[in-house]
Amino acid sequence: MKFNKLGSSDLTVSEIGLGTMSLPANDTEAIHMIQKAIDDGMNFLDTADLYEQGRIESLLGQAVKGRRDDVIIATKGGNHWEAGxxxxxxxxxxxxxxxxxxxxxxxxxxxxxxxxxxxGGTIEDPIDETIEAFEELKQEGLIRWYGISSIRHNVIREYVKRSSIVSVMMQYSILDRRPEEEMLDFLAEKNVSVIARGPVAKGLLSDKGISKISEKGYLDYTEKALKHLIKELKENTNRTRKLSHTAIRYVLNHPAVATAIPGASRMEQLEDNLQATSAPPLSETELKTIRSLSKANKYTDHRE
Incomplete structure (x- = not known):
């Protein structure tokens, strides 16, 4: 497993981490999956208080008991809910x-x-007050570093300008290239790392992806366009590399991206994600091919 520095922090994270939103419903299986991820080199474990109203955080806590020094734990807050x-x-x-x-x-x-x-976050939020909360939590030793999870250009720019965030989590994949338009280079210049979620696009960018396509398509791709693109990607990239591995390696290619966090609801999916770390890197020819076949999606909202 390769490890990357997370922005300006002193955290070193595995290039492939574990997104915990879709862990199995069975507690024992979920804990076993988390421990398998750690055993095989993933040290970056991402969760949120909102995931199943705290159940996932509780499972993660059980899974890492006695292994605190082996892991980087990330969670999220801001969605106000109450147990029960x-x-x-x-x-x-x-x-x-x-x-x-x-x-x-x-x-x-x-x-x-x-x-x-x-x-999350909006430009209408009391941003300075929110930043003050994070800074106080840091001073109190309850958090080491902080970041935001957002794709909104105006929100990201405000936090980069006004705070000491070290990371921005955003959806990024071959099917969702919106971060490439302005954000990736900007964040790299500011030494703020990207945590790329959804690199396999809900399983669409996998060898079984065609079977997962719905009539609704995905973002600005129609069902027909998706079928064509997945077929073309398989035929025009390294055929010894699984499509899911190509997808993960694609997002990791940009220097702004410190870690990609594909989710996993089954052990088979986790093992497949882990194998991506030893997959051959994408050649310049492959990168150009992928960019020519896929759409350079644009993000039109929340720019000002």
Whole structure:
């Protein structure tokens, strides 16, 4: 497993991490998967308080017990919910952010998290107040570093300008190349790392991807366009490399990306993700081919 520095922090993260949103419903299986990921070299484990109303954080805490020094734990907050109640609402207030982190620590059974991320955000938020919450949590030793999870250009630029974030989590894949338009080079220049979620695009960018296509398509791809693209990608990239590995290696190619976090709901998927670290790197010819076959998607909202 290769490891990369996360932005300006002192955190070193595995280039492929574990996204925990889709872990198995069975607790024992989920814990076993997390431990398998750690055993095989993944040290970056990403979760959120909103995932199954805290269940995933609790499972993660059980899985890493006795192995704290082996892992980088990242969680997220900002979606206000209460145990036992349905629904949630956005709450980036200082009071809620600090209380949410403490609740996450209790579920994780940890004294601190390595990376705490704002789970969304709008330009209308009290951004300075939110930043103050993160800075105080850092001073109190409850978090080591902080970042945000967003693809909104205006929000990202404000946090880069006004805070000491070390990372931005955003959806990025061959099917969703929106971050390439402005964000990746900008963040690389500012020494803020990208955590790429969804690199396999819900399994569409895999050898079984065609069977996963719905009538709705994906983003601005129609069902027909997806079938054609997946076929072309398989035929025009290294055939000894699985398509899912090509997809993961594609997002890791940009220097801004420190880690890719494909999700896994089964052990088979986790093992496939782990194998991507030893897959052959993409050649310049392959990169050009992928970019010519896929769409250079544009992000038109939240720019000002």
């Amino acid at each position: 109640k349905q629904g949630w609402y956005w709450d980036p207030s200082k009071k809620y952010i600090k209380n949410a982190l403490k609740a996450s620590l209790k579920r994780l059974n940890l004294d601190y998290v390595d990376l705490y991320q704002l789970h």
